[in-house]
Amino acid sequence: MKLDDAAARLEALGNPTRLNIYRTLVRAGAEGMPVGRLQAKLDVAASTLSHHIKSLVIVGLVTQVREGATLVCHANYELMxxxxxxxxxxxCADGVRPAAERTCVA
Structure with missing residues (x-):
């Protein structure tokens, strides 16, 4: 992943509403969540939700699929x-100890 791409994705998640949307979609699992249910669950105005979802879609963290008349949002787990x-x-790459002896906290 390139630095600019990572920065754009982290910036998108830096907004509390977008982070809440994304975490809700992650919790929803692979089936995703219809926009209407997402709106009701988060108690966000439709226009506000649309704006924030668009920001997450632009950076690739969220995908949308139309299922009949319903628009379903999915977290992009691979990108996450x-x-x-x-x-x-x-x-720990810049640690003083040799790599074989390091214990990474991640």
Whole structure:
């Protein structure tokens, strides 16, 4: 993952409403959650929810699929894992002890 991509994704998650949306979608699992149910669960105005979901879609953290008349949002788990791996990939790399002796906290 590139630094700019990681920064954009972390910036998107830096907003409390977007972080709440994303965590709710992560909890929903692979089946995702219809926008209407997400709105009701979070008690957010439709226009506000739409704006924040769009920001998460732009950076790839959320995908949307139309199922008939329903728009279902899904957390992009692969990208989430990639972002977490990016954050931890050089954990303890500059430690004083040899790599074989390091215990990484990540």
């Amino acid at each position: 894992h990639d972002l977490l791996a990016y954050l931890a990939e050089e954990c």
